[in-house]
Amino acid sequence: MKIPIFTDDAGWHGARLKEAFAIRGVDAVFLSLQECVINLSGTSPTIQIPGFNLLPPLVFVRGVAGGTMQQVITRLNVLHMLSMLNVKIYNDVKAIERTVDKAMTSFLLKKNGISTPPTWVSESRSQVENIRQIAAQNNQTLVLKPLFGSQGLGVRKLLAKEPLPVPMQQFVDGVYYLQELIETPKIDGNVAPHDYRVFVIGGSVVAAMKRVGNTWVNNVAAGGRCEKVAENEQLSTLALQAASVLEIDYCGVDIIQSASGQYYVLEVNSIPAWKGLQSVAEIIIAQLLVDDCLSKIGVITN
Numbered sequence: 001m002k003i004p005i006f007t008d009d010a011g012w013h014g015a016r017l018k019e020a021f022a023i024r025g026v027d028a029v030f031l032s033l034q035e036c037v038i039n040l041s042g043t044s045p046t047i048q049i050p051g052f053n054l055l056p057p058l059v060f061v062r063g064v065a066g067g068t069m070q071q072v073i074t075r076l077n078v079l080h081m082l083s084m085l086n087v088k089i090y091n092d093v094k095a096i097e098r099t100v101d102k103a104m105t106s107f108l109l110k111k112n113g114i115s116t117p118p119t120w121v122s123e124s125r126s127q128v129e130n131i132r133q134i135a136a137q138n139n140q141t142l143v144l145k146p147l148f149g150s151q152g153l154g155v156r157k158l159l160a161k162e163p164l165p166v167p168m169q170q171f172v173d174g175v176y177y178l179q180e181l182i183e184t185p186k187i188d189g190n191v192a193p194h195d196y197r198v199f200v201i202g203g204s205v206v207a208a209m210k211r212v213g214n215t216w217v218n219n220v221a222a223g224g225r226c227e228k229v230a231e232n233e234q235l236s237t238l239a240l241q242a243a244s245v246l247e248i249d250y251c252g253v254d255i256i257q258s259a260s261g262q263y264y265v266l267e268v269n270s271i272p273a274w275k276g277l278q279s280v281a282e283i284i285i286a287q288l289l290v291d292d293c294l295s296k297i298g299v300i301t302n
Helices: 011-023 069-084 093-100 102-111 125-137 233-245 285-295
Strands: 002-006 027-031 037-039 046-048 058-061 088-090 119-122 142-145 156-158 176-180 194-201 204-212 225-228 250-257 263-269
Touching: 002 011, 011 027, 011 285, 037 069, 046 069, 058 069, 058 285, 069 088, 069 093, 093 102, 093 263, 102 119, 102 176, 102 233, 102 263, 119 125, 125 142, 125 176, 194 233, 194 285, 204 233, 204 285, 233 250, 233 263
Parallel strands: 002 027, 002 058, 058 088
Antiparallel strands: 037 046, 119 176, 142 156, 142 176, 194 204, 194 250, 204 225, 250 263
């Protein structure tokens, strides 16, 4: 069997997936969604994937590159159309759409009663200024995040007296996504900002870690330190609930604990990195991903 891994930068994660597929006798090749062609010239619609005469039974999505609105819609349309042509998409393209958009993720979590920090989303500067004033009166510190960002890029505290970023500033891009900053409990009496990454595959928690930040941003890409954590029923339950609500094959769920002890889901990542998590995990995450992926088309692995 030969299947494509859609990515524009295979890197460490792509290499681990290719190795895991090879163990199961599958040849995985790296391709960009930009290379595909929506071909509607014949009697039936099809998607042309370079190197494939026939459509593969499944594709693994490791990345959807950014671009103009038309480019991003076209790339997602390729995945939607492949799904309509009975190709299994892993992760499901609808789940990718729900989670790449932080506003939709937060909305679905809140709508389904899953604990997540107070969040506001608006394009209106006047409305955002009103939100800031109310937050200041309630002693809430707000965090400004890119709606489509990842790895902690562009995440910043929005202090009460700080000028509001201009609408088209980098990482804002016309939309203000604001979330209350959750202060984390002290570790051994010291202030040590931290959160948790819980990895869910096929409805089961397979690994988890604590991310301890050098600053209040804990992402591994931003210098966060990975630590193994003992099994935690509250973390696992919350992560599984979040994955279920988003109807996702696999995901990395970011959870933070407040100083009061309550846990909150910050984000759900449908194309998560796991290099840091693998450094403290006993299982081989890429192999679990590949085996779950293959099970979707009835391939039984040992």
